[in-house]
Amino acid sequence: MKNAWMLVATREIVVRALNKGFLIGLVVNVVMIGGLIGFTSYMDGRTESFDVAVVAGDGPAATALESAAGTAASDDQDIELNVVRVDSAAAAEAALEDESADAWLSSGDGEAGGWTLSGWREPDNDLAALVESTVRDQVMAGRADAAGTTVDALTAGSDVETERLDGNPVDPQIVFVAGFVLAFLFFMGAVGSGSMIAGSVIEEKQSRLVEIIATAVPLRQLLAGKIIGSSVIALAQNLLLAGVGLIGASFTDLSAILPAMSATMIWFVVFFTVGFVAVAALYAVAGSLASRTEDLQYTTSPLMMLILGVYVVTFSADGMLERVLSYIPPASIVSMPVRVLNGDALWWEPLVSLLILLLATLGAVLLSERAYRGALMQTGGRVSWKAAMTADRGTTLGA
Structure with missing residues (x-):
């Protein structure tokens, strides 16, 4: 079936968009962001x-x-x-x-x-x-008057002005908060959408529905549809949350740096779009390695630890560590946009980092595609990565 991946992607998007748990979580996140911005604006504007x-x-x-x-x-x-x-x-x-x-x-x-x-x-x-x-x-003033002079005369030439030579007007504290927000968006998008694709795979595998689907849809296109559908949902979720944050920030003292924050958010969206494809592919493999829903906790644990590590390390990284992380996938999804906001990234650095991320994503997808096709039809217990990679191609339907 030509373009079967489009049907699979559409189904993934529709099913996810109608999922009550997903919608409730999305509404809660939007309310939390709006409430946080509103509280911050109130605290900044009130008179004590x-x-x-x-x-x-x-x-x-x-x-x-x-x-x-x-x-x-x-x-x-x-x-x-x-x-x-x-x-x-x-x-x-x-x-x-x-x-x-x-x-x-x-x-x-x-x-x-x-x-x-x-x-x-x-x-x-x-x-x-x-x-x-x-x-x-x-x-x-009293002592100056007693000495027959003035305060202005005594303090003339003592003013000290601060100057930032890189010309970036963004305060370091704002950069730290932005790093935390981007790391949070990455964590929520990766774990939330990744878990959904793993759950979708194991649901079809456990019910043996995938054996029917595989007679009409090549497994390669089935995987592609699931990755694309989940990526669209994850990207749409982050765009919504980022939009709410930027609109809310326009009503606070952060409005002066909205251009810089907007540019950073654009870079984050681009990096996340590329990087999440790899995350989705790996979560799809985690689902195919399981034989029942209870196995997902085991098969997805390495991915969860990786994503959690990126979340913890990236928003607190600084200096040389942040520069190094900005070139290492998937940490670069967060670290490079933060460096753009901080003003210490040259114009070509995001492009090089994005190229590295693109190559890493391509490698992850190719690896995942082989493991996915090798594990999806195997039942009777959890499948190891080695067994999935070495599975006979003849046993994988619709390859």
Whole structure:
């Protein structure tokens, strides 16, 4: 039958698209991504309010707090500072204990006196940084005035600007998060769709349905249809999840680097499309090596360990390790797009890495095709790779 692989691929796509477990999992993943982005956007955009106590008569502390409140408002630091005036130190401590105040600022005595920002627990880091900066400026201004000069004169020429010579505007923390997300997408796509193709193969083998199918469809085309169908589903799933992520990121502070993130996502889709063909072929062999559903845990374990290893290593890799992994399939599916986002990959490096991945995929498919045809018709127990590879071609129907 000509183009039988198209019928098989179409059936795989339809069956998977109508599978309730797959649809529920997909919806859960979309909701999780949307919820995470929404929570991040909320946390970044909210304004934290702090009530800071100051004892009546502590003029320097009151002045510093009023200045800090003005600075926070004018610089849009997402901090709102309210000054709470109390009668004594004991009243300030009581306000901290009953949580009517978040912190208490007291000024130092004389030249050597230190300022103290107290809290019933550890004061908030952002609040502490704001108050410390304001107090430092206030003390310096007072001493500059006493010396007959100004703060600007004392600090002239002391500004330090940061510069990144590679010109890449992406923050390292964002690169790390992107690496985690891409590794997660690879893991979910590979394991989810791979397990489905292995399950489909063993279901047909265990029910002896494959013996009927093999009389009309060559096993080579049967395998090709399953690989293509599963690849289409896996790719569509990742495109959907990536699209949701990019659209959500456009509503956050990450919108400025969307062009770089979009380019990285395109590279990931290309690498995943090529690499998943090998993953799907190997999972199909894992299904053919089993004789019953219970055997899948054994036959798919090596693939699961490989994919899990890629997931764990790639998103945490850095430096030379990441450069090496970006050329080694299947780790390159994640590592090379991350390097593109990080800006340390030359224009030709993704192309070379993709060529290596393509060759590795071709080798995996050819190897899997031989093992698949050799194991699919063998029953009575689990089939080893050696037995599958050495099976007599005459015993494989529709080769």
